[in-house]
Amino acid sequence: MTDFAAPGTDGAKMTYQSRYDHWIGGQFVPPAQGRYFENPTPITGQTFCEVARGTAEDVEAALDAAHGAAPAWGRTSATERANVLNRIADRIEQNLESLALAETWENGKPIRESLAADIPLAVDHFRYFAGAVRAQEGSIAEIDDDTVAYHFHEPLGVVGQIIPWNFPILMATWKLAPALAAGNAVVLKPAEQTPVSIHYLMSLIADLLPPGVVNIVNGFGVEAGKPLASSARVAKVAFTGETTTGRLIMQYASENIRPVTLELGGKSPNIFFDDVSSAKDDFYDKALEGFTMFALNQGEVCTCPSRALIQQGHYDEFLEAALARTGAIVQGHPLDLATMVGAQASNDQLEKILSYIDIGQKEGAKVLIGGERAHLPGELSGGYYVQPTVFQGSNSMRIFQEEIFGPVVSVAPFSDFDDAIKIANDTLYGLGAGVWTRDANRAYRAGRAIQAGRVWTNCYHAYPAHAAFGGYKGSGIGRENHKMMLDHYQQTKNLLVSYSPKKLGFF
Amino acid sequence: MAGISRVAVTDTAADLLRTLREANGPLMFHQSGGCCDGSSPMCYMEGEFRTGASDVQLAALEVEGIPEPVTFWMSVAQFETWRHTHLTVDAVPGRGGGFSLEAPEGMRFLIRSRMLTTEENAALNGGADAGGGPGAAGG
Numbered sequence: 001m002t003d004f005a006a007p008g009t010d011g012a013k014m015t016y017q018s019r020y021d022h023w024i025g026g027q028f029v030p031p032a033q034g035r036y037f038e039n040p041t042p043i044t045g046q047t048f049c050e051v052a053r054g055t056a057e058d059v060e061a062a063l064d065a066a067h068g069a070a071p072a073w074g075r076t077s078a079t080e081r082a083n084v085l086n087r088i089a090d091r092i093e094q095n096l097e098s099l100a101l102a103e104t105w106e107n108g109k110p111i112r113e114s115l116a117a118d119i120p121l122a123v124d125h126f127r128y129f130a131g132a133v134r135a136q137e138g139s140i141a142e143i144d145d146d147t148v149a150y151h152f153h154e155p156l157g158v159v160g161q162i163i164p165w166n167f168p169i170l171m172a173t174w175k176l177a178p179a180l181a182a183g184n185a186v187v188l189k190p191a192e193q194t195p196v197s198i199h200y201l202m203s204l205i206a207d208l209l210p211p212g213v214v215n216i217v218n219g220f221g222v223e224a225g226k227p228l229a230s231s232a233r234v235a236k237v238a239f240t241g242e243t244t245t246g247r248l249i250m251q252y253a254s255e256n257i258r259p260v261t262l263e264l265g266g267k268s269p270n271i272f273f274d275d276v277s278s279a280k281d282d283f284y285d286k287a288l289e290g291f292t293m294f295a296l297n298q299g300e301v302c303t304c305p306s307r308a309l310i311q312q313g314h315y316d317e318f319l320e321a322a323l324a325r326t327g328a329i330v331q332g333h334p335l336d337l338a339t340m341v342g343a344q345a346s347n348d349q350l351e352k353i354l355s356y357i358d359i360g361q362k363e364g365a366k367v368l369i370g371g372e373r374a375h376l377p378g379e380l381s382g383g384y385y386v387q388p389t390v391f392q393g394s395n396s397m398r399i400f401q402e403e404i405f406g407p408v409v410s411v412a413p414f415s416d417f418d419d420a421i422k423i424a425n426d427t428l429y430g431l432g433a434g435v436w437t438r439d440a441n442r443a444y445r446a447g448r449a450i451q452a453g454r455v456w457t458n459c460y461h462a463y464p465a466h467a468a469f470g471g472y473k474g475s476g477i478g479r480e481n482h483k484m485m486l487d488h489y490q491q492t493k494n495l496l497v498s499y500s501p502k503k504l505g506f507f
Numbered sequence: 508m509a510g511i512s513r514v515a516v517t518d519t520a521a522d523l524l525r526t527l528r529e530a531n532g533p534l535m536f537h538q539s540g541g542c543c544d545g546s547s548p549m550c551y552m553e554g555e556f557r558t559g560a561s562d563v564q565l566a567a568l569e570v571e572g573i574p575e576p577v578t579f580w581m582s583v584a585q586f587e588t589w590r591h592t593h594l595t596v597d598a599v600p601g602r603g604g605g606f607s608l609e610a611p612e613g614m615r616f617l618i619r620s621r622m623l624t625t626e627e628n629a630a631l632n633g634g635a636d637a638g639g640g641p642g643a644a645g646g
Contacts, residue, residue, distance in 0.1 A: 037602075037611070053611070164543045165603070191543075192603040192610065221606040229606075242545030243582070244537045244556070245605030251557055265542025302542040348601025348615035352547060359592065359620040398620070401588040402546045428540065428584050474541065474584070 002335035004097075007048070007105050014098035016105075020196050021052045022218060025065035026211025031219075032057035039195055042108035042343040043334050045382030051195045054219030056227035062187045062215035063233045066158040069212030070185035074155040078133045081181055085130035087208045089123045095204050096120070101335075102200040103169050108343030108384065109297050110334045121463055122173040125481065128465030132483040133181035146500035152493040155183030156235035159489065160228045162221075162249075163198070164240045165191035165345050166300040166405075172198050174480050175238050176214065182489035187215045187234065189225050193346050221245070232256045236489065239263070240302070242403075243474055261478030261488050263302060263471060265403045266431030269424035270294075270305035270460065271414075271446065273437040274313035286458070287436045291322040293460045294409035295329055295341050295388045300349070302475075303432030305460055307400055308411045309423055315413045322390070322411075323369050329388050331374055341407055343383045350384035353406030356399055357389060365393030365410065395423050403429075417442065421449045430472030434460045453479070511630045513593060513623075514566035514579045520598040520616060524550075525572045527608050534573075534608070536596070537562070538581040538589075538618070544604040548596055548616045551608060553578065565594070590632060595619045 005012040019036065021028040031052040038047040052058070073081075092099060099122075100114035109118075141149040161175040168190060179186050190198050195218045202216065217224050229237050230252035239249050240263040253260045276287045294305050310318050334342030344350045350373065357371055370389030375381065388407040391399055399410045414420040424433060430452040437443050437458070447455040453470045456462065463469070463481065470479035478488050516524070528534055533553035539545045549556070553575075558564070563586050567576035579596075581589065601615030609616060623631060 166543065220610040221603065222608055222610055226606045241543045241605060242539045242541035242547075243585075244539035244549045245544070246541070248549075248551075248556055248606055265540075265545055300543075346601055346603070348547075348599055348604070348617060351599045351601070351615075351617055355617060355619050356546070362620070362622050363592075396588070398588060398592060402540060402585075403542050404546065405542055428588075 002333050003337045004101055004111055004335040006335060007101060013101050014200065016049050016102070016196060016200065019050050020199050020218065022054055022058050022062065023199060023202055023214075023216040024058070024062045025068070025215065026206065029058070029061060031055065032061070037192070037220075039106070041105050042345050042384045043105065044379045045347070045384070048105070049196060052218045054189075054217045054224035058217050058219070059187065059224060059227040059231065062217045063158060063231060065212040065215050066185040066187050067233065069210055070155070070157050073185055073210060073213050074157070074183040076183065078136070081183060082130035082134045084208055085126045085177060085181055088205045089126035089130070091205050091208065092119060092126070092201070093123045099169060099201060099204075102197045104334050104342070106194045106197045107165065107168055108334055108345055110339040110342040112337050112339065113297060117463075118167050118170045121465075122170050125173050125177045125465045129177040129181040129486070132486060136483065136486060143496075146498055148497050148499070150495040150497065152495070153182070153486070154491045154493050156489055156491055157184060158234055159184045159186055159236045159238065160231065160234035161186055161188045162225050162229065162237070162239045162241065163188060163190045165193035166297060166302075168194035168197045169201055171240055172201070178480070178485040179238075179489045180213065182486050184489055185213050185215075187217060187228060189217050189219070189228055192218070192220050226252075229253070230255065234258065236260065238488075246476065259488070261480070262476040263431070263478070263480065264474060264476040265302040266429035266452070266471065266475045267307060267401060267403055267427045268303050268305050268432035268434070268452065269307045269309050269427070269450070270434035271309045271420050271424060271436065272311065272314075272318055273420070273439070273442060274311040275438045276436050277314035277318050278438065283438065283458070288321055288325045290434060290436055290460045291409075292325045292329065295326070295407040296461050298341055298344050298386070299407040300345060300405050301461070303454065303461070304403070304405070305432070305434050306404060306409050307395070308409050309414050309420055310411060311420070312413045312415055319368075319411060326369050326388050326390055331385065331387070332376065333380060341388060343385050344406060345384070347384055349405065350386060353386050353404055353408065356402070356404045356406070356408065360391050360393065360397065360399035360410070363393065363397045363399070365391040365397055365399055368392055368411070370407075395426055401427065417446065421446065425451050428474040431470075431475035432456065511627050512566050513631060514568060515593070515595045516568055516570060517595060517597045520596045521570050523598045523609055523612065523614050523616070524570050524577060526612065528573045531608055533575050534577045536577065536579040536616075538579070538585065539605065540582070540585050546618070547604055547607075548579070548618055549605050549607040550616055551606070556580075568596075591623055591628070592620045593623050593627060
């Protein structure tokens, strides 16, 4: 018996429907072609519902609904929209446990994380953008005594959002909250690996939103995502995923001259300077947890600290302690509160991780712990589990250069500050990084020298609203989780007004 | 260097390619990087993904039953970190993966890798340490 009962079983905090249609115009709408696909939980590998397999016709229907709703929604006051967002946050908070269960069952992550991170952060982001849009102001420029430039924020209209599967509800929130705050209507396509937890969220908040303001079209990327991303009827596309699809979305957007925001992942360095080990105190303990953060969410995080760089002076000692901390990770049933690492989100994800563990060893990297699929007993035997794995190698190896998106960290030593920065920046990506040191000056200089959008300094994997998140280099375009994201969902209207009755004199 | 290639295809992947070719016409791969479904090969209709100066073609895959080669591409920058490895396109049960064509089939293309042999490295990269440049990435 697990701490939380599985959805739909006795005592469960929520139940999934056996079938989900699209959510269009405030109601469920069957797919135009009448096809559905199966949705398994990665915890057991068993299908628990079927989901509409959307196509271009369904995307068009959702765009119709969104365009119908957008003008009125865009004219609501910022106060009204902020109130709606706050009510959504309250509703999520009131249903925290059932939403956490929904997210865990669909994604495979341990429920301790969805309870303590995913869902509370979704609440935080809705409240933040409610506040941000209330506090947002246009501007006035006094050009001269008779001429004033007014700058107004206007919604873009209808936007398309393509959501990843690693934090299905939270990643949807990152995109929905600023888009709705700014007054846009949304057509959202969840990942086909995690297509229905967002429907469960909608079932809790549908009464708070005018019909058509948020529309959900399920389906596969090629069949539903592509018609959305390539539609001239969306004013902007937001995507979180990987580089090839990111480029394809930019390509489609270029055909329609539409803006995009992209978050495309990374290969984040986590740097531990010698002085971390100068005392065995709370900070040292925190740094060891910081190392072990590679296993958070089974490593399925765009900012997974998957390259641990440890300074030579304490390399052996720190690594030994880090391996002990890794060995203490509890892997088990995601519905048990003690479980720290759950299931990978899908079978192909599992296979990909194992293929990287394979090439890592062929490249000469040494497995220090883990390195295999984890076979868990009972109903979990059909699920997708990987042992938390630590490699030792060098930064030129592919396991140091490519996002594995699993509980796998590659460790290498560095000699001094310059060496650390050189290795840290020797990557195609620049999304996240971690710096651990007791020296504030060193921390500051390292943080500024690392080419990444987010440098966690003496912490890791914190995602509060009000801290900008986005990539340098190949990691994408735009900054989420911050009021600056409102700009990515708004037009600027300039009224240039003359208060002079006198003609210019040209004609 | 006849017979030496950077990329191979398993029988399972070839079966899937034939199915996709039948439904969609000529095909191409572009190897993705980054998060979520990254580090996986994306399969598109030939020309759907616009390659350019930042890409390199690693191979033109000959697949039995498919009249034209299936091109395999990667960004130049990513290739620099992959060039010492030989890639095999495989397919496993799975789902999703960007806009890749096979997703609705319940299968997912996957890359398996090994180190290039000394002979392959000499032929493809001009020797162990010599950088052949993207132009040397013959199919």
